[in-house]
Amino acid sequence: MPVVLEQGASGRSFNLLNGVRCAPADPARNDGAIEIGIVNNMPDAALELTERQFIGLLAAASGKTQVRVRLFALPQIGRGEFARRRLLSDYAEIGRLWDTRLDGLIVSGMEPGPGPLREEPYWRMFTELIDWADRQTTSSIWSCLAAHAAVLHRDGIERRPLAAKCFGVYEFTKETDHPLLAGAPARALVPHSRWNDVPADALAGAGYDVLTRSPDAGVDMFAKRSQPVRVPAGPSGI
Numbered sequence: 001m002p003v004v005l006e007q008g009a010s011g012r013s014f015n016l017l018n019g020v021r022c023a024p025a026d027p028a029r030n031d032g033a034i035e036i037g038i039v040n041n042m043p044d045a046a047l048e049l050t051e052r053q054f055i056g057l058l059a060a061a062s063g064k065t066q067v068r069v070r071l072f073a074l075p076q077i078g079r080g081e082f083a084r085r086r087l088l089s090d091y092a093e094i095g096r097l098w099d100t101r102l103d104g105l106i107v108s109g110m111e112p113g114p115g116p117l118r119e120e121p122y123w124r125m126f127t128e129l130i131d132w133a134d135r136q137t138t139s140s141i142w143s144c145l146a147a148h149a150a151v152l153h154r155d156g157i158e159r160r161p162l163a164a165k166c167f168g169v170y171e172f173t174k175e176t177d178h179p180l181l182a183g184a185p186a187r188a189l190v191p192h193s194r195w196n197d198v199p200a201d202a203l204a205g206a207g208y209d210v211l212t213r214s215p216d217a218g219v220d221m222f223a224k225r226s227q228p229v230r231v232p233a234g235p236s237g238i
Contacts, residue, residue, distance in 0.1 A: 003059040003067045004033070005090075033066040037102045037137075039094070039129065040073050041110040041122075041146070044083040050108050072097060074129075076122035077110060094125065101136045109144025112195060117149050117159070127153045134226070144194070147222075151198060154226075155206040159196040167193045170217040175210050180223055192217050 036058060042050040051071060058067050071091045079087065107129065113120055120126075126146075130153050133140040142150040151157040169191045174181055190212075197218045200210050211221040 003055050003062060003069055005055075005069055005071065033068045034062075034103045035068050035070070035101075037070045037072060037097065037100075037105045039105065039107045040071060040091075041077055042108050043111045044080050047083055047086065054106055054108075070100075070102070074110075074122045074125055076125055094129070097129070097136075098132060103138050105133050105137045105140040107133075107140065107142050107146040107150075109146050112145055117152055123149075130154060148196060148198060151203070151206070151208075155208075157198055157202045157206060159198055161196055162194075165193070165195050166197065166217050168217075170214045170220075172212040172214045172217070172220045175213050178209055178211050178223060180221075181211055188212070190214075190220055192220070198222075 038051060038054050040047060040051050040054075055069055058069065072094050073087050073091050074094060110120075110122070117123060126149055130150055134154075148159040152159070169189050171187055172190050173187050174184060200213060200219050203210055203219065203222050206224070207226070208222045208224045210219055211223055213219050
């Protein structure tokens, strides 16, 4: 089944990297599709490539199930003129999430800053997004720097600066038979490029399962099953 872009004022269609066609959806249809939100916070140069990679992976995994994708981005992240036009054309305002329920959410990383994550201009909105995801999605994936920010907000786990940048392709091994790794090889090569990591012992102490790890690059994937966060009111919006 196709992956369908549900939102985007332009109604633009484009070909994904794997040749799967992506087109605007008919919002009146009730076809049992899986609803996935992608919050794309990557820098301008990687904005379109990131959306194509995530949508391509969803298309490859969807089988006979239709997947409807909604694109969002945090407004506090600085953009150039081309990227701003792109977001206005094909992305929905992040405030439209707050009264929505999705089957899943994917949040990309962001350009790392030199200071503490809590001092980033997007921090307040990002924490609202984390709390919303706990209430309004079945599951969520936090990629790269977004994962560091998520465990900081949810569990107080601080990222740890590295003595040298972790940059390269590393061999990671499965640490557990977690359902998310069903069918995955015991060892896999994964690229990493980052200045920080999160300690495995801190993740384990907060109830996370470390799924894959490398002796050279540290933790790669980790997961946690948690109870939804209950709060009296929703996020404040943009």
